[in-house]
Amino acid sequence: MFPAKAQNKLFWRSSCFIITFLVCIASYTVRADFKMPSPHFTPHEVVAIQLAALKVNDVPKPDYGIQQTWIFAHPDNKRITGPIQRFSTMIKDTNYQVLLNHIESSIEVVSNDYQQALFNIRIFLQNGDVYGCRWKVARVNDGVYTGSWMTIGVSPPIPIGSGV
Numbered sequence: 108m109f110p111a112k113a114q115n116k117l118f119w120r121s122s123c124f125i126i127t128f129l130v131c132i133a134s135y136t137v138r139a140d141f142k143m144p145s146p147h148f149t150p151h152e153v154v155a156i157q158l159a160a161l162k163v164n165d166v167p168k169p170d171y172g173i174q175q176t177w178i179f180a181h182p183d184n185k186r187i188t189g190p191i192q193r194f195s196t197m198i199k200d201t202n203y204q205v206l207l208n209h210i211e212s213s214i215e216v217v218s219n220d221y222q223q224a225l226f227n228i229r230i231f232l233q234n235g236d237v238y239g240c241r242w243k244v245a246r247v248n249d250g251v252y253t254g255s256w257m258t259i260g261v262s263p264p265i266p267i268g269s270g271v
Contacts, residue, residue, distance in 0.1 A: 140167065141175055146254035150224035150244045153179055153256045154214055158228070161206045172207065173198050181245055181257035202263040205230055205238045214242075222246050224256070230264055238264035 142156050157176045164172035173195045180188065188194045198204065211231040218225045223245045230238040241262040247255050 140171075141178055144179055144247070144252040144255035144257055146256075148256060150219060150256045151214060151216070151226070153244050153258065154226055154228070154242050157258065158206070158212045158214070162209055162212065164207045170195060176258070179257050181247060181259045182250060182252075183245075184257070184259050202265070203261070205232060205236075205264050209233075217241070223259070228261075228264075229267070235269050236266060237268040239267040240264040 144153075148156070157179050160172035160175035162172070164170060174191065176198075177185075177191050177194050180194070185194075188197060198206065209230045210233050213229040213231075215227040215229075216224070217227055223243065226242045226244075228240050228242050230240070232238070242258065243260045244256045245259040247253055247257055
């Protein structure tokens with residue numbers, strides 16, 4: 108048998124290891140449900156991933172769509188929009204809110220070269236309104252996501268029609 112002091116020390120070490128292990132597993136699980144930037148995604152796929160997430164913003168958890176969109180924000184874009192909390196507020200409190208929980212969207216290529224791509228986006232809402240915006244993606248030139256296409260900017264959506 109170990110002395111009481113040694114048993115106590117062993118208990119705390121093993122407890123810390125178990126807790127650290129569980130936190131790592133939980134962190135991995137939370138990140139695993141998001142798609143991450145990769146050079147394997149085309150510019151069109153990057154925009155489609157973000158629009159699909161915004162379409163069901165609160166599924167599987169609150170603001171999932173906003174978080175997924177933030178993950179694909181180009182580092183230069185993040186310097187302008189600020190941290191995720193500020194980005195989330197910007198989406199919810201401006202013209203961008205029409206992107207949340209829309210019923211359908213369409214993506215049309217305007218231009219696409221090796222470094223940048225520009226798309227016309229149509230957003231269809233449940234009330235029949237249709238909004239349009241421009242979505243620009245660019246390749247990342249350095250850092251963790253080198254070679255990946257990420258969103259450099261989205262123009263504020265404006266009304267372009269109504270289905271009613």
